[in-house]
Amino acid sequence: MDRRELLKGSAAAVASILSPVGAEAAVKSVATAGKVERWGVFELELNGPSHGNPFVDVTLTAHFTQEHRTVAVKGFYDGDGLYRVRFMPDAEGVWSYTTASSAAELNGKTGHFACAPASEGNRGPVTTANRFHFIYADGSPYSPFGTTTYSYLFATDTNAAVSLEGMRGYFNKSRVCVLPKPLGNNGPELLPFPRSGEGKDATNDYTHFNPAYFRLVEKRILELQGAGIEADCILFHPYDAWGYKAMPNGADDFYLRYVVARFAAYRNVWWSIANEYDLVKTKSMPDWDRYFRIVQAEDPYGHLRSIHHSQVIYDHSRPWCTHASLQSWDFEKSAARREAWNKPIVYDEIQYEGDVDRRWGNLAAEEMVRRFWLATVRGSYASHGEVFRAEETGPHAHEPSWSDAGRLRGDSAAKIRFLHEVIAKYARTGLNEFENSYYLSAGKEGELYLWYFDYHRPSRYDFPLPNTAIFEAVLLDPWERKETKLQGSFTGKSRVDLPGKPYQAILFRKTAEVKGKPTGQVAGPEVMD
């Protein structure tokens, strides 16, 4: 059977290819439904020992090989004597594998499978690119326009469906907690560790996991993936009712290894080591550093890694940290931060739209939208959040808030999508801040200029475009979501009449080079049209 045929293979074909080969008879099933595609998941399910404590006692690794490359991937115990190894192939063609295990039943299993091209909408994992930006593995542009649904991964099916419906089409990343948060009547129904006793006397068994909890989380991660949403997986957080924020060091590390082994093959996973790490008073900075290094070492794919603070900003220059994930809205410091860290900056909490009594949770939609634009023209990214008071009566009574995986109730999401559309249309490789711009602006020198006027409303402005190219101009109204293409074309210092209201933007995009020598500053539409 040649490689071409393998590439065409359906799931059934792949299974039949695998079944007759040597030790492959031991493979119970290939859990991946349908064909294995590039940046999809090949899952090896194996029967193994269930005595003792398999979570601790049994080691399992598979080596996946294609031509000159071999990738070592750790497996994990999923309960009931079942072991799994999940692998995300990043190249098409045939991959073969061999297992190594401390358990004889799991050791030396071999096989191969064909990796088909990525299907529509599968652009691979996101990684950093162009110093301060992001990109999908297939080279297509990715600009994070994220939100925050902390409890999504362990929400009830009903709440998760509502939450996902709210995210769909509006956001392409969400911050989600892997460990549960207390949710009152809304869950969680499952816990990650076996727990015994009641109330104050309850104890957690940190030597075992509850596979059902992690299967739920995985289901949710795949739901996000299906909606085109990166799962910014928060590994630790301070919102704890069970003691998980004060696990012993060994338990922390054990948990991290298990999580990475289970989730890393999902292409839409990002690792956020913690939310508000500095509020987890039981941990010290060396602990956080260690978590980073464990995640980095265990993850065969190098998914994005960051950590989110409350008051004390982590040193994002550390080599294991791929980008900054800040809680602040002091966007004016972005230039200094870029200088210090040389990495993309995501302002992952910029306060929430809402109406609760806490300062962080009651922005008007207008202010939320404004902050997205400010982040953008500072050459950085932002995440949305929302928290309205729970309704006390009616069909939505006592529903969780958006940030805990509830209904989207605010007005900013649609306006944020407008900005996302503008960026996707005009600025596919990311905007860099022009630090000496008189009004805030970002873009790419000589090619693209996006000005955002914030609370300023000049009735006209002489835009200092270069005279080496000819530009088209689009007025942007962030709140009305209106794009107005200006008549004519522009080069050099170009006077444009502006709408005379605050919070407006304008974008200039190069349409042509100026032929021959630059002729000095040529004013706008009158001459160039």
Next chain:
Amino acid sequence: MDRRELLKGSAAAVASILSPVGAEAAVKSVATAGKVERWGVFELELNGPSHGNPFVDVTLTAHFTQEHRTVAVKGFYDGDGLYRVRFMPDAEGVWSYTTASSAAELNGKTGHFACAPASEGNRGPVTTANRFHFIYADGSPYSPFGTTTYSYLFATDTNAAVSLEGMRGYFNKSRVCVLPKPLGNNGPELLPFPRSGEGKDATNDYTHFNPAYFRLVEKRILELQGAGIEADCILFHPYDAWGYKAMPNGADDFYLRYVVARFAAYRNVWWSIANEYDLVKTKSMPDWDRYFRIVQAEDPYGHLRSIHHSQVIYDHSRPWCTHASLQSWDFEKSAARREAWNKPIVYDEIQYEGDVDRRWGNLAAEEMVRRFWLATVRGSYASHGEVFRAEETGPHAHEPSWSDAGRLRGDSAAKIRFLHEVIAKYARTGLNEFENSYYLSAGKEGELYLWYFDYHRPSRYDFPLPNTAIFEAVLLDPWERKETKLQGSFTGKSRVDLPGKPYQAILFRKTAEVKGKPTGQVAGPEVMD
């Protein structure tokens, strides 16, 4: 003639009282029209030598005495052989005086006059009070709600009338330049120093003054006074077309002494040593300090003194500086500034409402109003400014902008007046910031609480009122200029439903003490009404 009769005396009566007494025959007239009142002006006009250079050659001082007090007041030469001494009496009753001069004709003149009670609307000069606030000399409250009309003092009558009409009722202070600014077709018509030659070869004679220029300025100061507006007189500034920002040191000092001698008797004068002093590159910090000390030494009344910066904040802790006059809108630094300076803080430029292309000149009215509220709840004060592009056709073509003494065109002034009315009604002795308040608030502990929510919009909030008093509450809508008194009364932690829109405020005012021992936190209207 007893004191009572003197107090009743009309101008004519006062003149007749003065005329028969000794050397008083030499007094040509008492220029003050009508009676001399407390914090009014008694003006002594004397004929003296006109040969040589009287500005330089002749010294003239009058000592005004009432009971145990004697105030030394310098006179000045007003041209045409006329010398004047202006005195602002701060106490009712009879004052006598004696002149001392290097010119025999002006020396040893004596007389007396009666000072009547201040008339309606005359509350005396403003001074600092209660550490961080201001007060009129008669003890009535004064909170600066200022504006900026730089060219008012030397504007044409037409423009000045338009400007004054705009200020009247809206503002109680204006920043005005004593030295001229270039105004294109709009003046100035007069200059303070004799000038000869043309264009680049023109030179100023800094040994003489042009009295007509200063008489115009005085007329304007009195117009402001008549409208209840403090004249925040800017003594130096960088907007110069004649060389005045680079006069020799001796000329600077000569000018300051002349100005103080001429203007100090006007109760509504404040001294602003400079506007954007740090943009006057010809001067060094010791120069600015010296100007302060000259003004302080020459002014018998201790009018308010400050200095206004562009980039480099002056050390307002210096003893000759009575309050801070800042160009910034970083109100969050007010607490640190109060700590450092222990003086009132006026944010005298917080950018301008308008539509010009410069960043400082195109705020929307909403943002200007927001900044006033922010300054207020930071326990400080702010000044308005406005600059719209000049109209090119029509009845208002080529008029100066508001800031150069033109027409008021923006929308913020009326909204600022609303805040002024709130402060005048509820917070007569000034608001101090509650630095640990969860939302921005200011007031007086146990008596008055003003919260401003800025971009926050909690739908309700538990206000942490003390339980030692009972309060009434008023919702304030800064933009709609609406005061809504809430039903009931409040004490202790008090839950109030809020309008759910940003930029709202609420004020609580004590109406009664709680009798007996505090009974703990008692919730709002339900129980107390």
